[in-house]
Amino acid sequence: MKAVMNQTYQPEEVESRWYPVWEASGSFRPEVNPDGEPYCIVIPPPNVTGVLHTGHALDHAMQDILIRRKRMQGYAALWLPGTDHAGIATQNVVERELRDEGMTRHDLGRDQFIEQVWAWKAKSGNTISKQMRKIGDSVDWSRERFTFDEGLSEAVRKVFVTLYEQGVMYRANRIINWCPRCHTALSEIEVYHEDDPGELTHIKYPFTDGSGYITVATTRPETMLGDSAVAVHPDDERYKDAIGKTLLLPILDREIPVVGDEGVEHEFGTGAVKVTPAHDPLDFEIGLRHDLEQIKVIDTEANITRAGGPYVGMDRFEAREAIRSKLRELKLIDKIEEHEHSVGHCSRCHTVVEPMLSLQWFVAVQELVGPAIDAVRTGESTFHPKRWENSYFHWMENLRDWCVSRQLWWGHRIPAWYCDACDETIVSIEDPTECSCGSTDLRQDEDVLDTWFSSGLWPFTTLGWPEQTADLEKFYPTDVLVTGFDIIFFWVARMMMFGTHFTNQAPFPDILIHGMVRDGEGKKMSKSTGNALDPLELVDEYGADALRLALIQAAAPGHDIPLSLDAIDAARRFGNKLWNAVRFVVEFMDVTDVPIEGGYPTDPGPEDAWILARLGEVRAEIDELFDEYRLSDAFATLYNFAWSEGFDWYLEMAKSIGEADAERRESMRQTLGPVVRDMLKLFHPVMPFITEELWSHLGDGSGLLITAPWPDVPIYEAPHEIESLKGIVTGIRQFRSQHHIARKVPIPVTVASSSELPEWWYSQVASLTGARPEPGMKPDSATGQTRISADGVEVFVPLGGLVDVDAERPRIEKAIADLEAGIARSRGKLDNPNFRDRAPADVVAQEEGRLAEIEAELQKQLAHLAELG
RNA sequence: GGGCGCUUAGCUCAGUUGGCUAGAGCACCGCCCUUACAAGGCGGGGGUCACUGGUUCGAGUCCAGUAGCGCCCACCA
Numbered sequence: 001m002k003a004v005m006n007q008t009y010q011p012e013e014v015e016s017r018w019y020p021v022w023e024a025s026g027s028f029r030p031e032v033n034p035d036g037e038p039y040c041i042v043i044p045p046p047n048v049t050g051v052l053h054t055g056h057a058l059d060h061a062m063q064d065i066l067i068r069r070k071r072m073q074g075y076a077a078l079w080l081p082g083t084d085h086a087g088i089a090t091q092n093v094v095e096r097e098l099r100d101e102g103m104t105r106h107d108l109g110r111d112q113f114i115e116q117v118w119a120w121k122a123k124s125g126n127t128i129s130k131q132m133r134k135i136g137d138s139v140d141w142s143r144e145r146f147t148f149d150e151g152l153s154e155a156v157r158k159v160f161v162t163l164y165e166q167g168v169m170y171r172a173n174r175i176i177n178w179c180p181r182c183h184t185a186l187s188e189i190e191v192y193h194e195d196d197p198g199e200l201t202h203i204k205y206p207f208t209d210g211s212g213y214i215t216v217a218t219t220r221p222e223t224m225l226g227d228s229a230v231a232v233h234p235d236d237e238r239y240k241d242a243i244g245k246t247l248l249l250p251i252l253d254r255e256i257p258v259v260g261d262e263g264v265e266h267e268f269g270t271g272a273v274k275v276t277p278a279h280d281p282l283d284f285e286i287g288l289r290h291d292l293e294q295i296k297v298i299d300t301e302a303n304i305t306r307a308g309g310p311y312v313g314m315d316r317f318e319a320r321e322a323i324r325s326k327l328r329e330l331k332l333i334d335k336i337e338e339h340e341h342s343v344g345h346c347s348r349c350h351t352v353v354e355p356m357l358s359l360q361w362f363v364a365v366q367e368l369v370g371p372a373i374d375a376v377r378t379g380e381s382t383f384h385p386k387r388w389e390n391s392y393f394h395w396m397e398n399l400r401d402w403c404v405s406r407q408l409w410w411g412h413r414i415p416a417w418y419c420d421a422c423d424e425t426i427v428s429i430e431d432p433t434e435c436s437c438g439s440t441d442l443r444q445d446e447d448v449l450d451t452w453f454s455s456g457l458w459p460f461t462t463l464g465w466p467e468q469t470a471d472l473e474k475f476y477p478t479d480v481l482v483t484g485f486d487i488i489f490f491w492v493a494r495m496m497m498f499g500t501h502f503t504n505q506a507p508f509p510d511i512l513i514h515g516m517v518r519d520g521e522g523k524k525m526s527k528s529t530g531n532a533l534d535p536l537e538l539v540d541e542y543g544a545d546a547l548r549l550a551l552i553q554a555a556a557p558g559h560d561i562p563l564s565l566d567a568i569d570a571a572r573r574f575g576n577k578l579w580n581a582v583r584f585v586v587e588f589m590d591v592t593d594v595p596i597e598g599g600y601p602t603d604p605g606p607e608d609a610w611i612l613a614r615l616g617e618v619r620a621e622i623d624e625l626f627d628e629y630r631l632s633d634a635f636a637t638l639y640n641f642a643w644s645e646g647f648d649w650y651l652e653m654a655k656s657i658g659e660a661d662a663e664r665r666e667s668m669r670q671t672l673g674p675v676v677r678d679m680l681k682l683f684h685p686v687m688p689f690i691t692e693e694l695w696s697h698l699g700d701g702s703g704l705l706i707t708a709p710w711p712d713v714p715i716y717e718a719p720h721e722i723e724s725l726k727g728i729v730t731g732i733r734q735f736r737s738q739h740h741i742a743r744k745v746p747i748p749v750t751v752a753s754s755s756e757l758p759e760w761w762y763s764q765v766a767s768l769t770g771a772r773p774e775p776g777m778k779p780d781s782a783t784g785q786t787r788i789s790a791d792g793v794e795v796f797v798p799l800g801g802l803v804d805v806d807a808e809r810p811r812i813e814k815a816i817a818d819l820e821a822g823i824a825r826s827r828g829k830l831d832n833p834n835f836r837d838r839a840p841a842d843v844v845a846q847e848e849g850r851l852a853e854i855e856a857e858l859q860k861q862l863a864h865l866a867e868l869g
Numbered sequence: 870g871g872g873c874g875c876u877u878a879g880c881u882c883a884g885u886u887g888g889c890u891a892g893a894g895c896a897c898c899g900c901c902c903u904u905a906c907a908a909g910g911c912g913g914g915g916g917u918c919a920c921u922g923g924u925u926c927g928a929g930u931c932c933a934g935u936a937g938c939g940c941c942c943a944c945c946a
Contacts, residue, residue, distance in 0.1 A: 007905080007906075008906085008908075009906095175944090193942095193943085200945095200946085216946080217946065218946060219945090219946070220946085223946095231946095263944090264946085265945080265946085267945095268945060268946065269945090269946065272946095273946045274946075275946090276946095280944075280946070281944045282944045282946070283944090283946080284944090285944085339945085340945090341945060341946090342943085342945085355944085387873070387874080388873095390872075390873075391872080391873070391941070391942080394871095394872070394941095394942070395941090395942075398942085398943085400944095485940090485941090489941095489942095520880080520881070520895095522881075522939095553882095553893095553894080554881080554882080556882070556883070558874085559874090559875085559882085560939095560940095562880095562881050562882075564880090564881070564895085566880090566881090566894085566895055566896085567881080567894075567895075569895090569908085570894060570895065572908080573906095573908055573909090576906065576908060576909095577905090577906065577908090577909085579905090579906080580905040580906035580909090581905060581906075582905085583905055583906085584905030584906080585905080586905095587905080588904090588905070589905095628885085630885085632882095632883085633883075633885095636883075636893070636894090639893095639894095640893075647905085647906090648910090651905080655905095730911095730912090733911060733912065734911090734912060734913090736900085736911085736912085737899075737900060737901095737911065737912040737913075738899095738912080738913085740899085740900065741900095742900085742901075743900095743901070743903065743911085744903085770903085818890080821890080822889090822890060825889095825890075826889090829926075829927075832926060832927090833926085834925090834926040834927090835926040835927070836926080837926075838925085838926045838927090839888080839926055839927070840888085843888055843926095843927090844926095846888085846889075847888090847889080850889060
């Protein structure tokens with residue numbers, strides 16, 4: 001039973017109805033097209049505790065559009081959903097909850113804490129999947145994955161162990177970025193740098209032999225507690241004699257050497273650098289080259305260690321001040337300069353990170369980047385837009401080893417065990433029970449892996465890897481990855497490395513990069529500025545279809561996406577337009593029971609042939625745009641066609657065909673059916689709900705639109721009279737508008753007899769303009785008349801009784817002025833001998849044709865003006 | 870310090886290899902309650918394509934430079 005169609009489209013009612021129908025029908029599963037070629041997209045897994053924001057809405061809309069179209073094209077289309085356990089982010093959320101109860105995770109202990117996180121996941125983990133249903137994501141829920149699933153966790157172990165055995169995974173003492181608030185190591189890209197208006201403190205370090213000082217410059221005086229040398233460039237004339245001598249480190253009075261090292265810049269500061277191997281990456285390198293002591297003076301809380309002598313227990317920033325005043329007291333400060341420099345912050349909690357020496361697990365990425373780079377170089381994988389490839393290459397080529405261990409509890413535990421008896425390290429997929437030395441006293445590494453380690457495996461572990469599953473066989477490599485530029489390095493690069501390393505194939509041939517959703521003024525959406533739009537609220541107010549259309553229309557490739565309420569409202573109004581157009585076709589034109597496929601008229605009327613021809617052109621055009629991932633252009637094309645041609649010109653032309661002409665009316669009905677049907681199909685990927693609903697009113701009831709075949713329109717030829725029809729109609733409307741002649745006043749129009757036009761042309765002009773066109777001689781000019789022309793057709797409108805002759809004159813004068821300007825421009829070109837010589841012949845011929853046309857038209861307008869007197 | 874992007878109508882943006890008089894949506898103005906839609910229809914006004922120079926028969930489009938804005942990368946102690 002078909003629902004009654006209200007005059008206004010009600011998205012909330014329709015949208016809540018269709019999702020369960022689709023899901024129950026099995027349409028989201030690739031098995032719905034059992035013989036189809038596979039097509040697969042894996043979703044960028046949102047954080048399990050997350051909520052959907054507008055960025056997801058865009059990202060998902062793009063993927064859903066690609067999937068829905070491929071599904072309609074008969075592919076076995078799989079959009080694989082899932083979530084990420086999101087180590088730090090999730091742990092922080094649960095810890096925050098605990099803090100509200102006055103507890104820390106240590107009060108609970110590791111096992112209980114993890115239980116608590118699972119409980120949290122159970123409570124909030126399906127929020128995002130509910131939200132995905134609301135925006136219409138046609139994902140295959142039966143294949144949903146979580147990075148912490150058993151299978152995916154085993155894959156993580158397998159990868160870790162394999163990399164370890166290949167020597168790519170190693171454990172070492174290195175300088176890492178430590179977040180003193182999150183209490184974990186971070187990788188380079190989890191640290192963001194911000195300019196800080198700091199100070200460069202120049203400190204005098206005295207020689208032990210009393211022969212004066214070397215002055216070093218530092219932004220972090222507190223680290224001097226851990227200095228084990230001062231380094232200068234070996235070629236630096238100023239310090240040539242100092243190399244090899246010994247200095248007395250102020251305050252702690254430790255003897256430290258002066259070393260020569262090429263890593264030191266002559267120009268910076270004083271050209272002499274204090275070396276703190278345990279707290280600075282460059283100093284660490286210098287330390288290794290000169291075998292210097294690594295003295296940790298800052299602990300995991302960012303307080304000074306015992307090695308810091310009198311400052312033990314003091315916060316690092318307090319210590320900075322305390323040491324500065326002490327040095328001032330000792331008169332060892334040469335000067336303090338203002339010095340802007342960038343300071344690393346934890347991207348999760350914004351705390352200033354502390355570079356420190358720490359025993360961590362690393363991935364030797366140099367072993368992995370080669371194939372990942374080559375995959376893009378050779379075109380096995382292509383970025384869209386292509387320019388992102390430069391950033392990708394640059395980043396990949398300058399990668400440093402990836403610190404993957406995290407001092408968290410929520411994450412994949414590192415599969416390494418240490419034997420207390422013999423110091424052996426056992427890395428194993430299975431939990432070991434005994435060391436080779438016979439001891440059973442094994443401790444598993446306390447740390448977990450970086451979240452991005454497991455998400456880097458996502459395209460193949462979700463399909464079953466390392467098992468050779470049917471899904472892996474069928475859907476891997478996947479077809480396209482859709483994501484924002486902000487996680488190219490975090491995620492895309494890692495997937496490329498792991499994918500090429502473990503499967504010998506890039507995980508996807510196309511990488512579609514989109515921008516960030518911004519507000520209507522192009523500003524970043526954020527909670528603090530209050531300009532953030534909540535996609536769920538938008539869905540409630542405007543409907544998911546409107547939100548999706550608005551996002552896609554704004555998503556020009558390679559640019560950020562400005563999303564304004566106005567734009568969403570415009571999209572909503574379009575939905576209403578579509579609704580009413582179909583309602584009209586169904587209820588007033590009595591077009592129902594349209595077949596799912598084919599059913600195109602074999603002998604269409606002229607207007608029908610025109611709209612069918614346009615439909616075919618538009619279908620071809622948007623398919624091309626789709627294949628280039630130019631989704632916004634594809635839907636702009638479709639939108640303009642639907643609104644201005646299909647639901648405007650054509651529907652108006654169709655209306656004018658009266659009941660009396662049974663034959664033409666039938667042709668129109670047979671045209672409206674497939675045209676509207678195909679428009680619904682073409683719009684379905686972006687506006688799935690409203691199109692499915694309309695389909696149920698229009699279709700023959702035998703199937704869902706979601707799995708209906710993508711249109712394949714036969715070639716039609718449009719009658720050329722359509723062009724003059726549209727031009728003359730517009731001209732007459734303009735005339736009416738300019739002279740304020742109400743539509744109900746019939747305008748007698750003479751169509752110059754030189755133009756041979758079919759009967760339908762006359763009736764359409766009459767119907768569309770309220771004029772009374774008659775063929776005939778050019779009327780007598782005695783009463784005054786105006787002239788309208790288009791595509792070689794001339795019509796004359798007598799002015800007598802309608803308007804003042806003088807009122808018409810400015811209209812013609814403006815037309816003449818425009819024509820003259822056109823002639824001047826055109827002549828200018830043609831009179832240039834170089835143009836004739838060098839421009840291609842067709843361009844010249846075209847220009848000549850245009851000039852002739854304009855000149856002829858000008859002559860007529862001039863003659864016409866003269867007649868007006 | 871390197872790299873990338875942007876600058877086109879009041880606003881947000883299209884404009885793919887150079888080739889009709891540079892487009893869209895929103896906003897604005899006028900007319901129309903024409904029986905699918907007034908959350909609509911019809912019509913209209915509005916642009917020195919940031920600036921300078923170059924290449925070319927021809928530049929919004931290509932090249933060089935300048936300015937402003939935005940983003941990314943960077944071990945400037």
